[in-house]
Amino acid sequence: MNRLLNPFMIQIDPMEKLLLVNFEKDPDEFYMGFEPQVFDDEKNGKGHLIIGWRVDGRVDVYHQPSLTLDHAKYDIAGKGLANMVSVEMKAAEFEVDAFGVHAHYQFKDLRNRSVEFKINEYNQKKRKPFGLLAPMGNAAVHPSSMPLVLMHDFYFVRRTKTVFFIKIDKKNHQPDTFPIPMDWTRMYFARYSPEPVIATLNPAFDDVLPAIKLGNGKEQAFEGDLIYEIEWENRLPKLKSLIKNNKTHPIKLSFHPAFPNLDLLEVGSPVKGTFEISGHPSTGFVAGDYLVSPNKKGTTIVLAPSKGWKPRPTKLSLWILYSVVRIFKLWPTTYRWEASLERSKDEVWHMKSCWKRTGKIL
Helix, strand or coil, X not given: CCXXXXXXXXXXXXXXXXXXXXXXXXXXXXXXXXXXXXXXXXXXXXXXXXXXXXXXXXXXXXXXCCEXXXXXXXXXXXXXXXXXXXXXXXXXXXXXXXXXXXXXXXXXXXXCCEEEEEEEECCCCCCCCEEEEEHHHHHCCCCCCEEEEEEEEEEEEECCCEEEEEEECCEEECCCECCCXXXXXXXXXXXXXXXXXXXXXXXXXXXXXCEEECCCCCCEEEEXXXXXXXXXXXXXXXXXXXXXXXXXXXXXXXXXXXXXXXXXXXXXXXXXXXXXXXXXXXXXXXXXXXXXXECCCCEEEEEEEEEEEECCXXXXXXXXXXXXXXXXXXXXHHEEEEEEEEECCCCCEEEEXXXXXXXXXX
């Protein structure tokens, strides 16, 4: 047996920087938050975009004309994508230095209103950033994939010695503040990462399943930016892990025990185990269970991230935060991936898969 079927996929959306600005306690008529993102890659182009988080749960995406974007990627945010428009931005700046964040955006929204927000942080106190899995997946109602937004060098905007304003149609809105001090410092709820990794696990699929060509006894196989780690048992291969390389930090999906060879499953003999998906150690990992059930018509596979996110807090304030705000650790438990596979007479496998939400963490 010199092949191994792979029903799993990890996609990476290149992103340079990410900032989230919340004003939910003092919302606009239409918006309650903005999310600037910066790109510089062959896929998206070079430039800035701003997600406008609407009070109705949907999102509007404003982007510079230099960007080429996939609408479907933003339709999984919140209750879905309402509008995506190209706009000229009078100001589009976002940098992180030793003093903190410096960001300034100015543009016209869909209603021809002037939107401007600015953050200038001049705090000489040393930043103490950390890693985080952002709970953005909790807002998705009908996800086509499981979003894994890994924030490296993540931190909140400090309130001391910071200029911060949000103005929409000449009206100022107060930014939300963080409820507890962190590192003995008062914080805004605005937060940022100069090194995000935006990954999606197992996007919805309806096609022929790819097979990995293996050398006999080889413990690794390579395919583009993918590395497959193989475990051999009685000269038969199983998938131990899948590693997706990117320019920031690799993402690894691993199985315990190794995921079985689909070609060799026996009807009535289900296989179950656990899995983990992780990036840089500072961002922790997501854990759960898998179940493979062969039947006369084909095979079904279920991935359930039932153990949630397992953080690695490096300070007491983070331990308290993750303990009190349940959404951080529990949102992945509301996701469930299901796949149905059928094998044709010529040994070609077809897979149809989707994600379901089993609930929402408030």
